[in-house]
Amino acid sequence: MSAVTTRPLEQAVDNESSLVRRAKAGNAEAFAELYDAYMERVYRYVYYRVSDRQTAEDITSQVFLRAWEHIRKYRLDGSFLAWLYTIARNAVIDNYRTRKPVVSLDDAVPVASKAAPPDEVAELRVESESVKQAMRNLTDEQHHVLTLKFIGGYSTEEIARQMEKRPGAIRALQMRALQSLAKHLEIEEE
């Protein structure tokens, strides 16, 4: 378990385009290198969306298998990781459509709390569960924006590019998402 650490888009692997080209030509080793570089980020994105380890593993597997299957369709003009996130987002949506909602029993507690006393750990666990519940009330777009921001480490402009929207639309989306979270977490205005 780890706390949220952001990894900006710029941290893409140096030879990404070369690896992608080779992978597009059918080179499995090149695709494996891309997998090594991005798997963890994709998994974290998925986990943040579904809050369940088993589901996150299943969806992450689907993401990379789909990516490998369709890599020929990938255009080299974008970020490979952004493409993976798009596949992941669609896989998450598919998962919600085809499966019953999973109420995670994972003991997902922020890392910062590991050294905390038991009372605090329990409190954090309750908070964590509340946040998960609150996040389930977000729309897919709102959840996607917050996940890209908090887990992907993307700026508003980068998210806008990736979602093919204007930055203003992304700011409005994140504001509504946070309003919804605050409401469900019963955080009142001061």
Next chain:
Amino acid sequence: MTDFEIALDACLAGLQDGALTVEACVARYPEHAARLGPLLRAAEAARRQAVDLPSPVFKGRLRAQLLERGSGRAAPVFSRRLLLRPAAALTALSLMLITTGTAFAQAALPGNVLYSWKLASERAWRRVAIDSVSVDLAIARRRADEWIAVATDTALGAKTFVEYREVLERVLAADSDENHARIQAELEDQKSRLAAAGLTPPPFEDLVPPNEPLEPVTPVATTYLGTTATPNGFPYTPAPESTPLPAPPADGAEPQPGPSPAVALTPIAPPP
């Protein structure tokens, strides 16, 4: 976009970088403090949300699965398929055009654009045929039909007649005990069809096999007793009555004897 959305975005970026705290942000935008506070606290709660890391076992298993799938994937498939797709389409299109064109050409008559295509397809037909006599008989029937069809056109009629005669020569060259009956039957049938159309075929018995030199062509019919014309104006000579003139002497030599009275090759020249 509102000022509030911009302030919220800037605060979120600050929280993300670790450069700002919720309190510092609220203090920076006092005019939005009441609304910013709850949203930034919600954002902090969402950011603090624990994120599981993939287990090494899962990571390794998925990697192996991908490599296993990749090993069955031939690298050049993509480019080869790209190349093969238009090539296959072109081949299919060419075959379609050839087939359609050849089919259409079979109905072509002398003088039509597709007629030479028809002749070419017949040559190909003969080359691949096991029974060339049957093919030649069929071609002869075609020429006879064409002759009937274009008989009103003198030039085309003459041309078709020549082609018909060439086929007949081939057919008769193949005449043998084995083929005689069917050749006779077919040629008799053609003869009667031509006669019904007012045309007279060259006397079959006079046709010389193509591997033997043809007799010199007899000069025109003006000097030629017994020469008459078919209803379409095409000259022919009733064999029994005709007496071909000897070929004109070349360089003063003695005139060559003409064909026997029974062998009267018709001079093929369209009437004026």
